[in-house]
Amino acid sequence: MKTIWLTATTVIVALLFMTGCSTRFVDFQPLKLQEGAQNKLIPAPELVTPDYLNRVKAVLDFYGQPYRTNATGGLLINAKLARDEELVWNYSKKALDDAFIEQARKFKTPSAPK
Numbered sequence: 001m002k003t004i005w006l007t008a009t010t011v012i013v014a015l016l017f018m019t020g021c022s023t024r025f026v027d028f029q030p031l032k033l034q035e036g037a038q039n040k041l042i043p044a045p046e047l048v049t050p051d052y053l054n055r056v057k058a059v060l061d062f063y064g065q066p067y068r069t070n071a072t073g074g075l076l077i078n079a080k081l082a083r084d085e086e087l088v089w090n091y092s093k094k095a096l097d098d099a100f101i102e103q104a105r106k107f108k109t110p111s112a113p114k
Contacts, residue, residue, distance in 0.1 A: 025068050025076035028056060030092040031085060041085050044092065055095040062104035063091075 030052070032044040053075045060067045060077070068076040081087065094100050 023066065024079040025066075026079045026082045027070075028053070028067070028075040028077045029082070029088070030056070030095070031089040032092065033089065041089050047092065047096075052095060055101050056091065058101055058104045059091045059094045062107070065091075 030044045030047045031041045032047075034040050034042045050073065053073070056075060057067065065081060066078055070076055077088075094104075
């Protein structure tokens with residue numbers, strides 16, 4: 001009986017470790033600030049163009065954030081990053097800043113192909 005409990009515990013710990021260590025990627029959704037009585041961050045799907053996504057990749061490369069692209073050319077970011085709305089908003093704004101993009105492309109080499 002003791003061996004069964006030990007084996008079961010080992011399997012559970014291993015599964016928890018593998019689940020916790022895996023990186024899940026989700027679709028990148030740019031955000032913008034909606035100003036008003038209560039400022040809030042809202043999705044900005046109108047920004048999603050191939051050029052914009054290339055600029056976002058430059059921002060992510062500059063800050064060392066992992067990303068992937070899917071079969072349709074969509075951008076996938078780490079789920080943990082996607083939950084940080086203020087940081088996603090910051091990256092969304094930086095992708096629109098020509099001076100920053102020029103600097104990011106000049107000083108940061110791209111990540112390994114994804």
